[in-house]
Amino acid sequence: EGGIERHSYDVVVVGAGGAGLRAAIAAHEAGADTAIVCKSLLGKAHTVMAEGGIAAAMGNRWPEDNWEVHFRDTMRGGKMLNNWRMAQLHAQEAPERVMELEDWGALFDRTEDGLISQRDFGGHRYARLAHVGDRTGLEMIRTLQQRAVQVGIDVFMECTVTELLLDQEDGDPRISGVFGYWRETGRFVTIEAPSVILATGGIGKSFKVTSNSWEYTGDGHALALRAGASLINMEFVQFHPTGMVWPPSVKGLLVTESVRGDGGILKNSEGKRFMFDYIPEFFRSETADTEEEADRWYDDKANNRRPPELLPRDEVARAINSEIKAGRGSPHGGIFLDIASRRDADYIRKRLPSMYHQFKELADVDITAEPMEIGPTCHYVMGGIEVDPDTQQSAVTGLYAAGEVSGGMHGSNRLGGNSLSDLLVFGRRAGEAAAAHAAGLEKRPVLTDDDVRSGEWRAVAPFNVEGGDNPYTIQQDLQQTMNDLVGIIRTASELEGALAEIEALKRRAQSMTVGGHRQYNPGWHLALDLHNMLLVSESIAKAALAREESRGGHTRDDFPKPSPEWGTRNLVVRLDEAGTGVTLTEQALPEMPDELKSYFEE
């Protein structure tokens, strides 16, 4: 039919989280005609759930803090696999980006001196997270969204992008636009644009227990692969140590790290503060080895080392996992997180208002009076689209990526608070580069009717099959497989099992059936998302099988130690020839300049 809705812009941003909004604002300011497309309502992006804060070495609490210390913490947290240039830009530019948010109206919590308050988080040497209670993401989204709408950026909301379109002429594929559908009506829409920025967030919905929302089906990762871009670091998935374990309906829901940053401790069923038993050699010199020293640290950082509860997330999640496996777990299969016996009730309610309500309303637990039960939950993907560190451009001309969907910045493990700052720093950079690309073109790429028709054809395919599986059963099987076989502790045989199962699920997905018609049809939406989830899951499992070592978010039972050889290599994932799966290659890590290397010499 000729009736497909069409639009044209210089820059299209897919995603309205922190990264997408910041990118759109930058592109608009650089003079580009800019639109944002998002599959949920504006203001509902995942970023809104962020609790703890934005990491930035502003030095408001500790004047000793500066970008070099933040850079060092970030690289060490990522076990040195981070793209050093991204980690450097991030540490250098984060403070400016936070100040700019304040200029745009964000209301941060304050120090006694009236500066932006900064709180403690795992892996950060100094209190560094700018925050608004435990609702930082909400304030960030509110501020960015207001600015984006105010300056006149067009928003296509509840609109899902299913294809990136390419102009293949001259043998150099370049982005020509996006194809998608309106969730409510099921009607199709194409937006022609020479620059597209993917800011679609993460992949958590491929796992059964996750802190992530329904939106996290890895769309951007899969769109990029299909357009010819590469992904890196996909084996590194972050399991946050503290998700709710009870009641079952909220299993996986996040319990912010701020609980530990503000004094909470972890205990097993014997009442033991067990994290002292799990301090790895790598962090021994900077971690307290007695409870007394750990407790003194909150008020005197200069003369004490930080509590082991604030080790990077991968360490804490593994320790909790071990305690549960050893039979020292809580009644509902978690471990205890206790702030009630450590801080008074007023302090807890003021610093952690959302946590207080979350437990009161969902679990009938008063966290000012009793401990919480928590356990690891799939939280964040370090892996993502491989980009140029300065411009965020992918391997495809005109395609950019920022935020959780991009890779490299966090290496093998992300420090808490470093995502919100990542969104701002690289969102802005992507927006500027995408606008410059569009402005510099002699000839705009061409989007043909054939491109549009093929997008349409693929999108309606699930309606043309009969008697196949329903997408919900395939999704459930995938989530169970990823949780059981590609989870927090991995082995070769289980990963091989997972890959075989993913192949079988891909076959089932080829003939899955959806009923009804295109008007608001969640089963159909899921059928389209599932292809993305399967491609991403295959990427994770393949990379996890290849990396024969344990590092950061990737733990191999059969290779329990980090290996020096693997410490110099990235795994890169690309779409295979058939276009139905992925292939892996190894790639040398970019070499850090000597000047930066000197920060790591003790």
Ligand code: FAD
């Ligand atoms: P998102 O905010 O997830 O936005 C993605 C956008 O893409 C959405 O608008 C979505 O609708 C859109 N989208 C996706 N697919 C499509 C598609 N196919 N078509 C159209 N639109 C699409 N990090 C910190 O630094 N500090 C914290 O305190 C913190 N707390 C957290 C708490 C929780 C509970 C969770 C889950 C995460 C937390 N994180 C935190 C991590 C951080 O919130 C995320 O990594 C970050 O918000 C991701 O932002 P983003 O802009 O990349 O994507």
